[in-house]
Amino acid sequence: MTPVGIYPVPFTAAEARALVHGMLRIRRFEEAAAELYGLGKIRGFLHLYIGEEAVAVGVLRALRAEDNVVATYREHGHALVRGITARAIMAEMFGRTGGCCRGRGGSMHLFDAATRFYGGNAIVGGGLPLAVGLALADQMLGVRRVTACFFGEGAMAEGAFHESLNLAALWKLPVLFCCENNGYAMGTALERSESQTDLCAKAASYRVPVRSVDGMDVVAVRAAAVAAAAAVREGGGPQFVEFKTYRFRAHSMFDPELYRPKEEVELWKQRGPLHTFTDRLKAQGLFTEADFETLELEVKKEVEDAIGYAEASPPESVEDLYRDVCTPTASA
Amino acid sequence: MTATITYRDALRDALREALQRDARVLLMGEDVGKYGGSYAVSKGLLDEFGPERIRDTPLSELGFVGAGIGAALGGLRPIVEIMTVNFSLLALDQLVNTAAALRHMSGGQFHVPLVVRMATGAGRQLAAQHSHSFEGWFAHVPGLRVLAPASLQDARGMLWPALEDPDPVIIFEHAQLYNLSGQLEEAGSVDLTHARTARSGRDLTLITFGRMLPRTMEAAQALAAEGIEAEVIDLRVLRPLDDTTIMRSLARTRRAIIVEEAWRSGGFAAEVSARILEQAFFELDAPVQRVCGAEVPIPYARQLEEAALPSVARIVAAARALIGQQSA
Numbered sequence: 333m334t335p336v337g338i339y340p341v342p343f344t345a346a347e348a349r350a351l352v353h354g355m356l357r358i359r360r361f362e363e364a365a366a367e368l369y370g371l372g373k374i375r376g377f378l379h380l381y382i383g384e385e386a387v388a389v390g391v392l393r394a395l396r397a398e399d400n401v402v403a404t405y406r407e408h409g410h411a412l413v414r415g416i417t418a419r420a421i422m423a424e425m426f427g428r429t430g431g432c433c434r435g436r437g438g439s440m441h442l443f444d445a446a447t448r449f450y451g452g453n454a455i456v457g458g459g460l461p462l463a464v465g466l467a468l469a470d471q472m473l474g475v476r477r478v479t480a481c482f483f484g485e486g487a488m489a490e491g492a493f494h495e496s497l498n499l500a501a502l503w504k505l506p507v508l509f510c511c512e513n514n515g516y517a518m519g520t521a522l523e524r525s526e527s528q529t530d531l532c533a534k535a536a537s538y539r540v541p542v543r544s545v546d547g548m549d550v551v552a553v554r555a556a557a558v559a560a561a562a563a564v565r566e567g568g569g570p571q572f573v574e575f576k577t578y579r580f581r582a583h584s585m586f587d588p589e590l591y592r593p594k595e596e597v598e599l600w601k602q603r604g605p606l607h608t609f610t611d612r613l614k615a616q617g618l619f620t621e622a623d624f625e626t627l628e629l630e631v632k633k634e635v636e637d638a639i640g641y642a643e644a645s646p647p648e649s650v651e652d653l654y655r656d657v658c659t660p661t662a663s664a
Numbered sequence: 665m666t667a668t669i670t671y672r673d674a675l676r677d678a679l680r681e682a683l684q685r686d687a688r689v690l691l692m693g694e695d696v697g698k699y700g701g702s703y704a705v706s707k708g709l710l711d712e713f714g715p716e717r718i719r720d721t722p723l724s725e726l727g728f729v730g731a732g733i734g735a736a737l738g739g740l741r742p743i744v745e746i747m748t749v750n751f752s753l754l755a756l757d758q759l760v761n762t763a764a765a766l767r768h769m770s771g772g773q774f775h776v777p778l779v780v781r782m783a784t785g786a787g788r789q790l791a792a793q794h795s796h797s798f799e800g801w802f803a804h805v806p807g808l809r810v811l812a813p814a815s816l817q818d819a820r821g822m823l824w825p826a827l828e829d830p831d832p833v834i835i836f837e838h839a840q841l842y843n844l845s846g847q848l849e850e851a852g853s854v855d856l857t858h859a860r861t862a863r864s865g866r867d868l869t870l871i872t873f874g875r876m877l878p879r880t881m882e883a884a885q886a887l888a889a890e891g892i893e894a895e896v897i898d899l900r901v902l903r904p905l906d907d908t909t910i911m912r913s914l915a916r917t918r919r920a921i922i923v924e925e926a927w928r929s930g931g932f933a934a935e936v937s938a939r940i941l942e943q944a945f946f947e948l949d950a951p952v953q954r955v956c957g958a959e960v961p962i963p964y965a966r967q968l969e970e971a972a973l974p975s976v977a978r979i980v981a982a983a984r985a986l987i988g989q990q991s992a
Binding site: 339383396400432433434435436437441443444445451452453458461462463464465466467468469470472473491492495498499502577589655656657658661 | 688691716721722724726727728729731732733734735736737738739740742756758761762766767768769770771772773775806807809829830831833915
């Protein structure tokens with residue numbers, strides 16, 4: 333074990349490599365998805381997470397297998413890092429039977445029972461009450477588990493946010509609320525849509541402990557998530573963490589990006605989570621360009637394999653249209 | 665000897681039985697605990713089962729219905745009470761976008777064994793924000809099962825099988841039925857798939873559900889005095905709808921009137937009517953008729969409210985007119 337000393341939490345070189353690997357997987361997977369969208373292989377909405385990778389990677393590396401994850405419609409990254417295979421995600425976006433939801437969900441609705449991944453929720457704020465309920469079940473059944481719930485700063489204008497924070501705080505439920513503040517609710521900047529732009533102040537008004545961290549720094553994200561998840565796991569009730577981040581790509585593939593200056597995007601790109609972290613690791617001699625190339629090759633293979641799998645995966649027969657509307661055992 | 669019991673008692677007995685039989689069952693909603701339920705359905709249950717399982721919630725319909733969905737996913741068997749039907753609109757997002765869709769959207773990986781109960785309907789002078797009937801809206805949604813208990817038997821027997829259903833079930837309790845009293849023949853579970861023939865008759869079929877059942881039965885009595893024998897069907901289960909019982913009846917009576925408390929346009933009666941036309945058009949001797957609520961936000965004043973609802977007189981008049989029409 334080689335401790336990476338300058339960081340606030342001790343972790344190993346292997347962990348550093350895992351963080352790079354996670355972010356790189358998301359980056360390359362989504363770049364491929366965007367290309368496949370252009371080719372018409374993926375349709376519907378496709379919301380890319382590129383630029384925000386440090387948040388999903390840092391938080392999910394701080395969770396355990398038994399924890400729950402509730403995410404949004406910008407969730408390819410969370411799904412990948414959580415352990416849904418690139419194959420199952422890509423096939424889902426292709427709308428094939430090999431997809432994690434047999435092509436019923438698509439990009440916005442990735443679900444996976446095995447990794448306790450509860451979506452893929454495309455109603456902004458819709459996942460928060462769900463997370464509260466999952467945590468209520470754990471509390472009542474005596475299961476020690478963290479439910480991590482991701483949402484954007486736009487969701488904090490929804491009633492669902494306020495109702496959920498109140499319930500979670502009132503009942504001291506084990507929820508880790510993870511706000512991915514990328515500055516824009518689709519095309520509307522935070523200061524144009526919310527009177528209180530201090531997001532922690534909003535959450536703190538429900539007497540939920542809060543912290544705000546640089547979401548472009550995977551180490552800071554991980555450290556905050558480790559601390560907050562530990563507090564939740566110890567039974568102290570919910571925690572709220574704001575991750576200040578930025579979406580490098582458009583909101584969706586239909587977005588002409590008229591609402592933000594190109595210079596702003598460029599400035600944030602200079603703070604990109606992937607290259608800033610690898611540069612720091614390299615400067616400390618913990619990571620080399622050759623290491624990076626090895627990971628690149630590994631990820632390239634994984635993405636190519638996923639695309640091949642998705643292409644080969646058969647489409648669902650339309651005779652199965654009504655499959656999974658109701659549970660077959662229920663007389664319907 | 666069977667004891668006299670009210671619809672409210674029957675619902676409470678069903679809740680108690682569910683809470684006793686399955687430790688995963690909890691009841692949550694506004695004022696279900698200390699207050700005893702806004703219609704006193706859960707009165708006394710807090711003392712019996714404690715505040716964890718008889719759980720008062722803040723006024724957050726979206727939040728606590730969504731939490732009910734999450735709790736169901738997490739292994740509990742929650743019963744969520746929404747105080748009144750109009751408030752359910754605040755939770756419509758969670759019910760339609762999540763509870764009803766989750767199984768399909770997740771490719772069958774997750775299902776939501778949630779039961780939602782709510783008081784529905786007019787008749788208590790509660791005006792335009794506490795008196796409507798949105799059963800038809802919910803019955804529009806695939807993935808939900810929609811129940812409308814109108815009898816003591818159903819009030820007592822629908823809850824347990826609803827909890828056993830792996831998918832979300834919405835139960836509409838009509839506010840005007842809570843004081844209905846009578847003899848409960850058997851306290852067992854009932855089926856959640858079939859309509860019930862509440863009265864047999866040969867001349868026409870009156871199809872209804874909820875609080876319109878007693879009114880329709882009264883109308884059938886009045887018609888019998890005139891020599892018109894009406895069959896009355898209590899739909900009970902609005903989704904999935906039992907077409908067979910309806911069509912079997914129409915094959916004999918050849919005339920149908922649908923009685924629904926809700927607004928006519930785009931209402932549930934329209935769906936029943938369309939199914940009859942699709943499946944039994946050539947059996948009919950006369951056009952299908954509807955007796956529905958007036959298309960007005962329910963007004964406060966008693967005479968106005970009453971005028972907005974299908975009355976026994978209107979049902980009787982519609983039946984007479986229909987019988988008067990000769991077949992070609």
